[in-house]
Amino acid sequence: MYDVFNLPDIAFPAGFLWGSATAAHQVEGDNVHSQRWADEQAGRIAVPSGKACDHYRRYRGDVALLARLGHGAYRMSVEWSRIEPENGRWDEAAADHYVDLLERLKNRGIRPFVTLHHVTHPLWFEKLGGFAGRGNLRYFERFLERLVPRLSPFTDGWIVLNEFNLSTAPDSGPLKLAMLRAHARGYHIIKRHSKAPVGTAHAYIHWLPARCHDPLDRVLARYADFLTNEFFFHAVRTGEIVYPHTDAAYDREVKGSMDFWGVNYYHRQMADARRAGLRGTPFRHTQLTLLREGPMAVRELYPEGLIAAIERLGDRPIYITENGLPCEDDRFRIVSIALHLAALREAMDRGADVRGYFHWSLMDNYEWDSFAPRFGLVHVDFRTFQRTPKPSAYFYRDVIRRNGFGAGLLKKYLRELPTVAAWPPGPGRSARP
Ligand code: BGC
Numbered sequence: 557m558y559d560v561f562n563l564p565d566i567a568f569p570a571g572f573l574w575g576s577a578t579a580a581h582q583v584e585g586d587n588v589h590s591q592r593w594a595d596e597q598a599g600r601i602a603v604p605s606g607k608a609c610d611h612y613r614r615y616r617g618d619v620a621l622l623a624r625l626g627h628g629a630y631r632m633s634v635e636w637s638r639i640e641p642e643n644g645r646w647d648e649a650a651a652d653h654y655v656d657l658l659e660r661l662k663n664r665g666i667r668p669f670v671t672l673h674h675v676t677h678p679l680w681f682e683k684l685g686g687f688a689g690r691g692n693l694r695y696f697e698r699f700l701e702r703l704v705p706r707l708s709p710f711t712d713g714w715i716v717l718n719e720f721n722l723s724t725a726p727d728s729g730p731l732k733l734a735m736l737r738a739h740a741r742g743y744h745i746i747k748r749h750s751k752a753p754v755g756t757a758h759a760y761i762h763w764l765p766a767r768c769h770d771p772l773d774r775v776l777a778r779y780a781d782f783l784t785n786e787f788f789f790h791a792v793r794t795g796e797i798v799y800p801h802t803d804a805a806y807d808r809e810v811k812g813s814m815d816f817w818g819v820n821y822y823h824r825q826m827a828d829a830r831r832a833g834l835r836g837t838p839f840r841h842t843q844l845t846l847l848r849e850g851p852m853a854v855r856e857l858y859p860e861g862l863i864a865a866i867e868r869l870g871d872r873p874i875y876i877t878e879n880g881l882p883c884e885d886d887r888f889r890i891v892s893i894a895l896h897l898a899a900l901r902e903a904m905d906r907g908a909d910v911r912g913y914f915h916w917s918l919m920d921n922y923e924w925d926s927f928a929p930r931f932g933l934v935h936v937d938f939r940t941f942q943r944t945p946k947p948s949a950y951f952y953r954d955v956i957r958r959n960g961f962g963a964g965l966l967k968k969y970l971r972e973l974p975t976v977a978a979w980p981p982g983p984g985r986s987a988r989p
Pocket residue numbers: 579582718719759820878916923931
């Protein structure tokens with residue numbers, strides 16, 4: 557375990573943006589017109605989202621909570637399937653809802669960063685083939701052309717898409733490239749209506765060969781890095797779209813379509829040449845148990861990966877658009893925040909232009925097929941929807957107030973470091989609550 561009690565005092569530059577992030581489907585509840593909701597109802601996803609955090613109804617209280625916790629910024633997503641539940645039918649009340657949410661944030665001095673697509677979209681769009689469907693980009697464009705001018709007076713930053721870069725599947729090319737073009741088109745539409753900076757949130761995966769000396773693992777770690785990270789950086793920088801098994805193309809709309817790099821960073825990943833899908837067994841902490849069950853039980857603290865991401869992105873300002881940890885023992889979250897902020901500071905000392913940090917997540921929420929991984933600064937009781945800030949929320953509030961932290965602040969919130977015996981996930985244990 558890192559000796560966080562001996563971290564030096566760390567200060568961030570004036571104006572550094574501190575906030576947290578959520579996504580509509582994971583917090584709002586009753587997202588009934590989305591493709592994910594249909595999958596959940598059809599039993600294709602084990603645990604449905606249901607009311608999630610009931611945020612769609614409780615958003616006023618959640619804005620007040622953000623203010624109480626001292627957040628200066630908030631990354632949230634708007635739900636296309638609420639605003640356009642049927643092809644061409646615009647629900648003005650749903651658009652008004654988001655305007656009201658943004659206006660309330662602004663009135664509280666919280667700067668909104670708006671994500672326009674975070675995994676979910678209307679079921680009708682999915683039925684037409686989604687982003688990969690021929691000619692379907694026009695539906696997304698139509699949505700943005702109408703929504704962006706309404707939201708732009710209240711929006712301080714835009715995130716066109718969230719994490720479309722992740723897949724390493726051999727057939728992942730067409731959808732990824734379609735989404736890359738959707739990102740670029742979105743970028744140019746927003747630029748016509750808003751002066752706020754525009755980016756897309758990139759899930760940075762730090763790849764390592766599963767066996768450090770194995771030549772094939774090493775090659776495939778580089779390859780997986782290209783599929784998930786480099787193809788995107790290269791395309792945005794040059795306009796040249798290079799993806800395996802696809803003829804290269806040049807797209808001038810893609811070139812330069814990013815005012816900042818949005819980095820979502822969580823963990824490293826092993827590339828294993830002897831596994832279908834490339835993904836090897838994640839590195840497992842033997843000394844720490846962050847979460848008792850499920851695939852995320854093996855998550856670890858690896859802040860060096862954040863530095864590695866930042867080192868590759870020197871050509872634009874950077875916002876950390878997500879970073880967080882699923883854990884039952886909130887003390888790990890405090891350690892994790894401290895270590896990742898120390899890593900950020902180190903990269904900034906070495907020249908990186910990092911402008912802000914959005915912690916994932918403001919509150920415990922629906923983690924796509926489970927409510928078990930608790931990522932929140934704020935605890936949510938999923939029966940009563942009661943919100944209760946955890947100690948990490950107050951630690952983070954104090955970091956924001958001081959624009960930094962030191963060992964003294966850590967000691968205020970952590971009497972001792974969490975050391976929990978290893979709890980290896982075994983057969984028959986599932987992630988479902
Ligand atoms: C996604 C979030 C997700 C988080 C934690 C990110 O990949 O953008 O939707 O909840 O990671 O797993």
